[in-house]
Amino acid sequence: MFFAVFPYRLRSFAALLTLLMLxxxxxxxxxxxxxxxxxxxxxxxxxxxxxxxxTMTDDAGESITxxxxxxxxxxxxxxxxxxxxxxxxxxxxxxxxxxxCTPDTLAAIPVVAGYEGVDLEQLIALEPDLVFVGGSGxxxxxxxxxxxxxxxxxxxxxxxxxxxxxxTLRLIGDAVGASIPAAKLxxxxxxxxxxxxxxxxxxxxxxxxxxxxxxxxxxxLAPDDYAAELITLAGGEPVTSGSAGVYEIALETLxxxxxxxxxxxxxxxGTTAAAVAARxxxxxxxxxxxxxxxxxxxxxxxTPGPRLAAALAALIVAINPAISVPAITTP
Numbered sequence: 001m002f003f004a005v006f007p008y009r010l011r012s013f014a015a016l017l018t019l020l021m022l023x024x025x026x027x028x029x030x031x032x033x034x035x036x037x038x039x040x041x042x043x044x045x046x047x048x049x050x051x052x053x054x055t056m057t058d059d060a061g062e063s064i065t066x067x068x069x070x071x072x073x074x075x076x077x078x079x080x081x082x083x084x085x086x087x088x089x090x091x092x093x094x095x096x097x098x099x100x101c102t103p104d105t106l107a108a109i110p111v112v113a114g115y116e117g118v119d120l121e122q123l124i125a126l127e128p129d130l131v132f133v134g135g136s137g138x139x140x141x142x143x144x145x146x147x148x149x150x151x152x153x154x155x156x157x158x159x160x161x162x163x164x165x166x167x168t169l170r171l172i173g174d175a176v177g178a179s180i181p182a183a184k185l186x187x188x189x190x191x192x193x194x195x196x197x198x199x200x201x202x203x204x205x206x207x208x209x210x211x212x213x214x215x216x217x218x219x220x221l222a223p224d225d226y227a228a229e230l231i232t233l234a235g236g237e238p239v240t241s242g243s244a245g246v247y248e249i250a251l252e253t254l255x256x257x258x259x260x261x262x263x264x265x266x267x268x269x270g271t272t273a274a275a276v277a278a279r280x281x282x283x284x285x286x287x288x289x290x291x292x293x294x295x296x297x298x299x300x301x302x303t304p305g306p307r308l309a310a311a312l313a314a315l316i317v318a319i320n321p322a323i324s325v326p327a328i329t330t331p
Contacts, residue, residue, distance in 0.1 A: 045183040056174050059164075060135050060156035069177035070130035070153075074123055076113050076139055077157060079165075079305035080132035081106065083172045086306040087181050094126045100268075101299050118143040124150050130175060132157055136245075161226050162233070165304045166190070185306055192309035192328050193233070196316060199323050200235040208236035208319055209259035209287065212247065212298070213266050214279070218254060219247045226304050227311075234315035236261065251281050262287040263318050265302065267295030294318045 055065045074095035075081045081096055081103070090105040098114035112123040120143065123131070131147055133139035135158025147154050155175050159168040166186045173182020208231050212219040221228045223240040225247075231238040239257040241249045262285070264271050273293035282288050296318050301311045313325045 045187065046179050049177060049179055050174075052177070054174060054177075056155075056171060058156045058171065059158035059168060062156065064153065064155055064175070066130065066153055066175055068129070070128075070175070072126065072128045072130070073176065074112060074126060074128040074131045076118070077132060077134040078299070078303045079159075079168065080157060080172060082303060082305040082307065083169055083182075083185075084176070086185060087173065087176070087178045089176060089178065092176070094128060095123060101303060113139075120146050120150075123147070124152070128152060130155065132172065132175075134158065159226060159304045160224060162193075162229050162308065165226060165308055168304065169306060188329060189306065189309050193312055196309065196312050196325060197233060199316060199325065200233075201320075201323075205232075205235055205237045206260040206292075206319060207239050207258060208261045208263060209239040209254060209257070210263045210265055210296075210301070211271070211276075212302075213269075214271070214276075218249050218251060220249050220254075222247050227302050230301065230308075230312055230315055231319070233312055234319050236315070236319045255281065255284055258286050260286045260290070260292060261319055262293045263315070264293065264295045265298035268298055271295075294321075 052069055053065050053067045055063060058064050071092055072094045073084065073089070073092050075084055075093055076097040078097075078099045078101045081093075081099060082101060084090060084093055085103045085105060090103070090109075093106055093109055095110050095112040096102060096106055097118075098111050110122065110126065112119050112126070118139065131152050131154045133144055133147070133154055133156050135156045138158070139156075144154055144156070155171070157168045157171065159165045166189070169186050169189075170179070170182050173179050173185070210221050210227060210231060212221070221231075221238060221240045222245050223238070223242060224244040225240075228238040228240055239249075239254065239259045241247060242253075262276060264273070264276070273291070273295075276282060276293050277288050287293055296314055300307055300314055303311075310328045313328055316323055316325055
């Protein structure tokens with residue numbers, strides 16, 4: 001039986017948004033037993049791993065108790081896949097969702113979710129002791145309910161903003177018994193981002209439109225998307241839909257916003273600067289008139305995981321090609 005999954009990258013973002021649900025509420029960071037950090041991104045690096053059982057609040061606000069260190073993990077989001085790989089825990093992963101970001105170490109792992117949905121029967125047959133799912137409709141509510149009905153332990157990750165990404169990294173670490181490595185990872189990413197922030201020149205910030213897809217309808221960023229915050233950190237002023245959770249933007253709105261830079265997050269799908277310049281009605285946009293249409297790695301920029309600093313570095317260079325960025329120590 002298949003249940004719908006919010007595919008991380010569809011060529012037509014319109015199809016993706018038909019599955020979008022209302023965003024889950026931000027999780028509260030309350031006290032938890034056994035010394036768990038509960039994903040608190042501001043907590044220090046713990047001196048030792050907390051004992052199990054561990055109780056934590058996930059990004060959907062659910063209180064989750066994990067009885068023992070998970071040994072059979074299913075990761076249904078790109079961020080959870082990348083984080084587990086970064087924490088050197090791929091040997092515990094038994095199932096993943098289809099994704100272009102899958103590391104080589106997980107290439108042979110069964111794929112239990114894709115554009116058609118989650119194969120619940122296959123997933124249950126793997127006997128996972130922990131399943132990471134995506135919030136805000138990324139993994140459908142029906143699929144999550146079915147997993148819980150099957151007595152699977154489900155942790156929802158749904159970061160809001162850059163601080164939310166830090167929290168999610170620590171939440172994943174807390175869940176799998178890697179609180180110390182996850183805290184060190186967050187500290188390293190924070191340091192890289194702080195170092196990159198010093199490169200941004202003072203003065204006027206160019207208006208930047210990040211294109212997710214424009215095959216028919218135009219899709220950019222919602223103002224509450226963490227990638228919009230990254231653009232601000234990178235020295236730009238993000239041009240968004242203006243409404244939280246809304247990614248569609250009308251052409252007349254985009255033209256009126258007058259972005260000075262257009263970043264093509266859909267470049268990997270064949271979208272080029274020339275193709276954008278040839279679109280009817282786009283010639284009046286300053287970025288088009290000035291030739292400031294640049295490709296970026298869409299998977300890198302929009303995966304809220306351990307490559308956060310690398311995503312920021314890519315955006316800095318794309319917005320201001322004259323800036324030379326240092327090597328990033330985190331993945």
